[in-house]
Amino acid sequence: MSSEDSKTAELQILLKRFVYSRTLSDDQLAKSVCLLGHIPANDEAVITDTNRAIIHISRLPIDPTDISGYRSVKNAQINDCYHWGETFLATTTGDRDCKVTLLYPASKKHLNKYDKQHNYVTIIETPEMYQSIVKPYIDFNISEGSINWVYNILSGQKEQEQVKYQNSNFLAIPDMKWTDQSDLKSMYILLLFKDTRLKSIRDLHTCADLDLLKSIKVDVQKHVLKQYGDLPLNKVKLYFHYQPSYYQLHIHIVHCDNEVNYKSMLLGKDCHFIDTVIDNLEMNIDYYKKCKLVYCLNDDSELYKRIENSE
Structure with missing residues (x-):
């Protein structure tokens, strides 16, 4: 067989x-x-x-x-x-x-992600909260094997036939949400960073990180979108989520006309566009180490419970 x-x-x-x-x-x-x-x-x-x-x-x-x-x-x-x-x-x-x-x-994290019966609450995360509550949760989450599937892709063990482009810094692979890849308007690609130091935008705080983000825009246009009829960069949205659904830094590349996955692209769903992130880092390279970040959490999620129990 x-x-x-x-x-x-x-x-x-x-x-x-x-x-x-x-x-x-x-x-x-x-x-x-x-x-x-x-x-x-x-x-x-x-x-x-x-x-x-x-x-x-x-x-x-x-x-x-x-x-x-x-x-x-x-x-x-x-x-x-x-x-x-x-x-x-x-x-x-x-x-x-x-x-x-x-x-x-x-x-249980999968269940919380997909179950629409729970309520969502707004969290205002300070740098102190991140260090004392969120970062330990991220480390615990990774130790539990929640992103082994990402490591499998990055190490070349799984889904290599799906990879559209990669270099020393990242690889680009269609998301499972993109069910019909012949339909460009439903484009949904994941750009996975290879540096395992980078778990979320909180970890972007060096000049090298800033240069990397700038180079990614060029590489997406030159190498990724070129495979889809030379689609111009202004026809896609490049954004991060915070909190992300998994803790290996990644960018969502979504067609501007994509209506099916609209929920993932709303600003209210904690989206941070790459140009905004670049601009913030140019103003202050420590921006994401010092700023407050606002997002919503499921009230039955493990992270929310940890935040509640700390108060």
Whole structure:
């Protein structure tokens, strides 16, 4: 059995064993649903930290309760807890073609990210809070293996066939959200920094960091966008998130006309455009070490609980 056949068989088996619990989100605009359940190891009937599973189904305007199975999985890929591929979704009205992503075993952080039943609160993070609360949380988060999938890509172990460009400083790879790469207006590319010292924009505080950001703009135009019909730089948005969803510095490259992933691009969702970051560092190279950063947190997230317990 080939490596691709093995991945396909594994994903097919996991999807078949998935036991639905509830719907985490149902986004009709993005045509996607996110389902919570578990994949029992010993016929257990309840969700635990070791059997929790989350399935994200994209480009599918459908009632989640109509889903009855997953058939004919193909083009499967696996990186750490992430499994994804294409499948025919069995429903009460017939089979539907879609892309499916399975997170298994899914962590509590994954659950907090996708569950829309929680409330969000605004955090004003001071430099002191970052040093005493947030940085220790980041270190703990990494030690728990939450970004092993990123390290797998950076080390060349996984998803190398997807990498569109890389040099000594970064690599560019399509995000799983970009389900139809023939549609440029839905472009969504991740630019992953290779320097593991850089976890978030808080770590940008040297002249070398500033020069790197400036060079990235040139490289994105010259090497990444050139692969997509010489798309001009002013047709994409380059931005960071803070707080990011994972702690290896990365930039989102998204087409300006992308409406499907609009939620990720709103300023209210803690976006920091690369030009603004460059400008701030030019004014004060220690800007992100000294400034307050405002963002929203899920009130059931581990970081929020740590901040609350410190007060």
